[in-house]
Amino acid sequence: MRHFEWPVTVYIEDTDAGGIVYYVNYLKYMERARSEWLKRFGITQYELFQKGIQLVVHRLDCRYAKPARLDDELLVSAVIESHTSCRLRFHQEVTRRGEGLCDARVDIACMDATRGKPTRWPTALAAALNG
Amino acid sequence: MRHFEWPVTVYIEDTDAGGIVYYVNYLKYMERARSEWLKRFGITQYELFQKGIQLVVHRLDCRYAKPARLDDELLVSAVIESHTSCRLRFHQEVTRRGEGLCDARVDIACMDATRGKPTRWPTALAAALNG
Amino acid sequence: MRHFEWPVTVYIEDTDAGGIVYYVNYLKYMERARSEWLKRFGITQYELFQKGIQLVVHRLDCRYAKPARLDDELLVSAVIESHTSCRLRFHQEVTRRGEGLCDARVDIACMDATRGKPTRWPTALAAALNG
Amino acid sequence: MRHFEWPVTVYIEDTDAGGIVYYVNYLKYMERARSEWLKRFGITQYELFQKGIQLVVHRLDCRYAKPARLDDELLVSAVIESHTSCRLRFHQEVTRRGEGLCDARVDIACMDATRGKPTRWPTALAAALNG
Numbered sequence A, B, C, D: 001m002r003h004f005e006w007p008v009t010v011y012i013e014d015t016d017a018g019g020i021v022y023y024v025n026y027l028k029y030m031e032r033a034r035s036e037w038l039k040r041f042g043i044t045q046y047e048l049f050q051k052g053i054q055l056v057v058h059r060l061d062c063r064y065a066k067p068a069r070l071d072d073e074l075l076v077s078a079v080i081e082s083h084t085s086c087r088l089r090f091h092q093e094v095t096r097r098g099e100g101l102c103d104a105r106v107d108i109a110c111m112d113a114t115r116g117k118p119t120r121w122p123t124a125l126a127a128a129l130n131g
Helices: A025-039 A045-050 A123-130 B025-039 B045-050 B123-130 C025-039 C045-050 C123-130 D025-039 D045-050 D123-130
Strands: A005-009 A053-064 A073-077 A079-083 A087-096 A099-112 B005-009 B053-064 B073-077 B079-083 B087-096 B099-112 C005-009 C053-064 C073-077 C079-083 C087-096 C099-112 D005-009 D053-064 D073-077 D079-083 D087-096 D099-112
Touching: A005 A025, A025 A053, A025 A073, A025 A087, A025 A099, A045 A053, B005 B025, B025 B053, B025 B073, B025 B087, B025 B099, B045 B053, C005 C025, C025 C053, C025 C073, C025 C087, C025 C099, C045 C053, D005 D025, D025 D053, D025 D073, D025 D087, D025 D099, D045 D053
Parallel strands: none
Antiparallel strands: A005 A073, A053 A099, A053 D053, A073 A087, A079 A087, A087 A099, B005 B073, B053 B099, B053 C053, B073 B087, B079 B087, B087 B099, C005 C073, C053 C099, C073 C087, C079 C087, C087 C099, D005 D073, D053 D099, D073 D087, D079 D087, D087 D099
């Protein structure tokens, strides 16, 4: 399952005085899609935290084309572009009825929170990545 | 439809360093439920804004009993306790598998944004309130 | 020091599509003021977390009178109305050049995070409260 | 004034369940620094909105090195790397006592909100950029 999409509705909390979605909030939408993508492999971040594993964003490169507005129904994709044993690059896009609003490359590392060092992906995820 | 429930999933964006949902964010969840409740009457806040009508919270009274955590699946209710021609009081509760986490009374006024004064509810909503 | 004020500037992140401060965000402003109030006693919440102590909001009662706008310079007060050995009630007000925008009663409990039970205030704070 | 720094304090609202600043929130810190930078030229975004001018982020490229924690005192810089008559690239860095935590390139366009097209910088800013 290398392609994944998650629906997001725009609420007032997401907008700013420009009348559109505050650009920072698209990054929250993208994280929701990644969190739901993980759940497809039976993985929750709560359980990872309990095991001392954190999925850390270490680089974001995001381009904004058009704004979303209050009450818009959006789709947020999550596609794996590349991965190693402890790193993952997602390409994610936010669309409204097929129209691209913004897209990003999001680089994530699997970290051992106590040692502060990269560690291998949980087994279920590693299997999926290499499957 | 005086009782209404809306599901909310807890994501990392909602949590704080205490490892739980930041208490302020339950109020966002409650607003999502009210926004979806409005849509049941064919009303979107975007359209109201276009017409110069704002639904303004003028009082919140919120009690917190137990915290929600990352990845929790919550239900947020929206029940009308009372209303006049331009005011509405909701009682809203956030629950997790039947357990109450927090609840609030939320007082809302229908405002004419240009005049800065209370105005009557949109027709579709007024009909529902008095139906 | 039972009265305390903290300045807050309104940025785009704080606003919503209504062109004003999103009403939920005043509660963040109020927490900033309480955090700075605590620091006056040499107490940081980071240190409290390390000791397993959390200051938990268990009730909020907030009234909104007038909205703040982008670039406004606000003052947020924090005044103790009453306290016991493990509870504290603040009255807090957000003003703009002397004009009241919103005010709240915020009830806080001092909690032992591991046992999930109320516990006594840290010594420095208890001394100040009873001083 | 091509270099500029603005202090930011980390509050609970900024943190997540990992016990650190939620990575998305550094982008809010960076916008606060840019807003304050603008004010140095006598420009507020509220006034720009009134004139139908919006400063729109169209690309963000952000790298995260180390996390900030609750109660940290940070500095956020804003340095202009390049500019044209309607575009501006900032380099911004978040530091804690001289240690770099994250940095970003932020590309901004000056937009005419009604026409949805790029427009020239306000005079005071153009003078400063070319000064």
